[in-house]
Amino acid sequence: MRQTQQIQQLLKRNQLSVTDSRLRILELFFQQDGALAHADIEKKSGAGFDRVTIYRTLQTFVDKGIIHTIPTADNAVRYALCKDDCTQGHHQDHHVHFVCERCSTTICLEDVEVPAIRLPEGYTASHAEVVVNGVCRNCSQ
Amino acid sequence: MRQTQQIQQLLKRNQLSVTDSRLRILELFFQQDGALAHADIEKKSGAGFDRVTIYRTLQTFVDKGIIHTIPTADNAVRYALCKDDCTQGHHQDHHVHFVCERCSTTICLEDVEVPAIRLPEGYTASHAEVVVNGVCRNCSQ
DNA sequence: GCTAAATTTGCAACAGAGTTGCAAGAATTT
């Protein structure tokens, strides 16, 4: 399976040991183009990894910049893959996410540009998170 | 105390019974111009209200449109007062919040306009939440 | 390929956030 090799390389590039849970969880992210919550991963991983392992794996991936978190109004943390060109600097920039009101699918709109936001005097912005709520392509059909 | 009367009227206008906890919690929101988390309210309320009461009170206020929630990256729910002209329609619109990276103060920037965000084809936006992270006026001095 | 060192996993136990049912207590209505 070629994807598995890609994932292995991704892990090694980030100086991480290649383990079952890491392979499987990354695989899930590559299969899904939307974002995943911890609970999704716990269900979909199948292999019955310990909750703690999943938490730690996700944290590790966030630390390494492989995935990033998405803030949502319902206070459920979701994670999404960072694109390959998404290096450290990425998270300093603007970032747009879309949450579908019908199916709750959360996707990362990397291509959408966030217009500059004018703040009151005295305020300095370092980066902004934008969460757009609405109806996704699938649900609007 | 005149403010107490204002708060009482606000409650009655929303068909809510006037109780100690509701008065006190609304008072906190009026004193504070930033946002409050559940934990903040528990500490600051002083009067030792039950945790459950605070949860239910906040939920009631959200339902009535008196306060609204703010999504943050650290996954801590915060609540802020809606302005008087902030009726139901408000939450359909854009909304900008600012979180200070130094003091964690969260404020609601009602006056800032959010530029329209262009989405890929097939996607329909109903409203957007923008969270700007940076340094607030107090901390930048 | 095998051993030692380093890393990762799973378990147990815990902390915190939030919810629900229900009886007792307040506020509102008449």
Place this chain on the structure above:
DNA sequence: AAATTCTTGCAACTCTGTTGCAAATTTAGC
């Protein structure tokens, strides 16, 4: 002031996330 309605507090529970530690796995050296 009594009856009704609504709200509170308690207890118990679920869900999410964290920490310490021993066992298991992975990696690196030989």
